[in-house]
Amino acid sequence: MNMKTRRGFFIAACLLPGLALFILFKVYPTIQIFQKSLYLWTGVGDTPKFIGLKNFVDMFNDEAFLLALRNTGFLMLIVPVLSLLIALINASLLTQTKLKERGIYRTVFFFPSILSFVVIAILWSFIYHPTMGFVNSGLELLGLGDWALSWLGDQRTVLWALAITLIWQATGYYMVMYMAGIDGISPDLYEAAGLDGATRIQQFFHITIPMLWEIIRVTIIFSINGVLTISFVIVSIMTGGGPDRHSEVVMTYLYSQAFTNSNFGYAMAIGVFIFIVSLLLALISNKLTERGSH
Amino acid sequence: MSANPTAIQTRRKAPAVIGKLVLRVFLIVQTLIVVYPLLWNILASFKSNAEVMESPWSLPSVLNFDNYVRAFTTAKIGDYMINSVLVVVMSMALLLLTAVPTAYVLGRMKFRGRSFLTNFYMAGLFIGGVYIIVPLFIMMNDMNMLDNRFWLSAVYATGSLPFSVFLLTGFMKSIPHDYEEAAMIDGCGYFGTLFRIITPMARPGIITLIVFSFFDFWNEYVLAMTFITSDAKKTIPIGLSNLMSIQQYATDWGSLFAGLVIVLVPTIVVYALLQKKLTQGMMLGGVKG
Numbered sequence: 232m233n234m235k236t237r238r239g240f241f242i243a244a245c246l247l248p249g250l251a252l253f254i255l256f257k258v259y260p261t262i263q264i265f266q267k268s269l270y271l272w273t274g275v276g277d278t279p280k281f282i283g284l285k286n287f288v289d290m291f292n293d294e295a296f297l298l299a300l301r302n303t304g305f306l307m308l309i310v311p312v313l314s315l316l317i318a319l320i321n322a323s324l325l326t327q328t329k330l331k332e333r334g335i336y337r338t339v340f341f342f343p344s345i346l347s348f349v350v351i352a353i354l355w356s357f358i359y360h361p362t363m364g365f366v367n368s369g370l371e372l373l374g375l376g377d378w379a380l381s382w383l384g385d386q387r388t389v390l391w392a393l394a395i396t397l398i399w400q401a402t403g404y405y406m407v408m409y410m411a412g413i414d415g416i417s418p419d420l421y422e423a424a425g426l427d428g429a430t431r432i433q434q435f436f437h438i439t440i441p442m443l444w445e446i447i448r449v450t451i452i453f454s455i456n457g458v459l460t461i462s463f464v465i466v467s468i469m470t471g472g473g474p475d476r477h478s479e480v481v482m483t484y485l486y487s488q489a490f491t492n493s494n495f496g497y498a499m500a501i502g503v504f505i506f507i508v509s510l511l512l513a514l515i516s517n518k519l520t521e522r523g524s525h
Numbered sequence: 526m527s528a529n530p531t532a533i534q535t536r537r538k539a540p541a542v543i544g545k546l547v548l549r550v551f552l553i554v555q556t557l558i559v560v561y562p563l564l565w566n567i568l569a570s571f572k573s574n575a576e577v578m579e580s581p582w583s584l585p586s587v588l589n590f591d592n593y594v595r596a597f598t599t600a601k602i603g604d605y606m607i608n609s610v611l612v613v614v615m616s617m618a619l620l621l622l623t624a625v626p627t628a629y630v631l632g633r634m635k636f637r638g639r640s641f642l643t644n645f646y647m648a649g650l651f652i653g654g655v656y657i658i659v660p661l662f663i664m665m666n667d668m669n670m671l672d673n674r675f676w677l678s679a680v681y682a683t684g685s686l687p688f689s690v691f692l693l694t695g696f697m698k699s700i701p702h703d704y705e706e707a708a709m710i711d712g713c714g715y716f717g718t719l720f721r722i723i724t725p726m727a728r729p730g731i732i733t734l735i736v737f738s739f740f741d742f743w744n745e746y747v748l749a750m751t752f753i754t755s756d757a758k759k760t761i762p763i764g765l766s767n768l769m770s771i772q773q774y775a776t777d778w779g780s781l782f783a784g785l786v787i788v789l790v791p792t793i794v795v796y797a798l799l800q801k802k803l804t805q806g807m808m809l810g811g812v813k814g
Contacts, residue, residue: 245626
């Protein structure tokens with residue numbers, strides 16, 4: 232009995248500190264966003280008033296929100312597709328061709344993924360800077376000065392400019408994951424395919440991609456979620472949502488509704504909406520990439 | 526007949542050589558794209574304002590350390606750095622003190638509710654920081670936890686907790702049970718077994734966790750920006766973004782770039798020291814977003 236109590240005491244002592252933090256800073260706020268998304272709540276001093284699903288209805292009549300949603304959708308499509316594709320190509324080039332200096336490329340390419348998003352956002356603001364940025368001055372050097380644009384100030388280019396920054400940040404991380412995956416593929420497979428006359432490109436599509444499929448599936452979901460969080464920092468530092476809201480993303484919109492306009496209830500409804508959409512996207516992507524349908 | 530074997534060989538080799546060349550050019554161009562912004566930043570941190578405005582390609586005429594002096598004096602990068610170190614250390618301590626015992630109990634002991642708790646933590650993996658920032662802010666405001674570096678650290682540690690428990694539980698499960706039995710027979714209590722026997726054995730997992738969490742805590746921006754209001758308590762990313770928005774009017778680019786370099790240095794050092802651990806750890810823990 233004494234032994235049993237001591238064991239119980241030990242288990243409780245190990246679990247309680249973690250559970251206390253987890254419940255206070257994660258579970259309780261999560262319950263709150265679901266509950267308070269049904270309330271009209273404007274400001275810390277205000278008493279929340281139950282309004283049912285009105286916040287969600289308002290969302291779809293809110294032009295600014297719909298634009299932010301469209302911008303986010305654009306980034307969630309373009310960024311994962313391009314960064315995973317580049318990562319896959321680089322990973323297979325570096326593992327298959329056995330260059331002596333492949334370790335250096337790996338180290339260098341991985342580096343952006345550990346940089347602070349703030350540092351990345353500031354650096355890229357200067358890369359796109361209309362007068363002192365090196366995109367424009369590079370174009371001038373090449374004699375294409377007419378093509379120079381204020382990349383972040385023009386609503387036609389701003390989303391692409393942000394997408395490139397996000398791709399620059401993420402590609403190396405996924406490349407390293409794919410490289411480890413490719414190292415796990417038996418070299419016999421490639422050898423046999425080579426003897427059968429398969430070209431490198433055929434090997435890439437018929438061996439590398441199918442063998443990495445499980446890793447690729449996971450990276451798709453990670454990448455989509457990554458865009459959601461990273462875009463917040465990149466947008467708020469590089470453009471502040473401008474010009475004229477053309478680079479506003481859902482996370483920056485949520486944030487400004489809460490902390491600029493004090494629309495707490497509405498902001499939480501947006502949070503719930505994004506949460507559900509990102510879960511759905513994960514499920515859909517999982518379903519679409521299942522072995523059977525490939 | 527007339528075709529000698531060496532000619533055939535060189536002809537066969539030529540595409541391979543060209544292929545390698547094309548490949549190298551392709552990779553070197555990408556290397557430049559990755560490295561150039563960082564290199565430019567370091568160069569610009571030694572330039573005078575006029576030189577920065579002039580051209581992004583030129584080298585600084587003299588090595589100008591004024592920017593660094595101003596980064597520490599007027600821009601107070603040093604103070605922000607101390608805050609960041611403090612927050613990273615506190616978050617790490619809280620994370621390890623909660624995650625290691627939790628993972629040990631969930632990974633190695635049988636009791637009622639174990640699988641429920643494991644799933645409970647796993648569900649936490651799906652809830653990112655920004656979704657819940659509004660209720661978190663309101664709650665912390667009600668509990669007087671705002672503008673406090675300790676509570677910011679507690680939020681950071683909690684944010685990393687689900688992933689850490691997930692990673693370490695796997696490690697804990699892989700340690701053979703004989704060790705505990707031997708420790709128990711030797712009269713080591715439960716706590717003694719955990720801290721003296723199991724924790725050292727789980728070291729590879731714990732180090733992986735520390736490396737990942739270091740970058741997460743050191744770079745975090747959104748929560749710090751929301752929960753810390755007084756300038757004296759701000760961390761480096763917030764200090765830098767403030768500097769960025771001020772410099773747009775004050776146009777003292779030099780000290781901003783010097784500030785960026787000062788922040789980059791610890792990251793580069795940690796990366797250089799732990800690069801292997803980091804990329805290995807990525808595979809150990811499966812994956813991490």
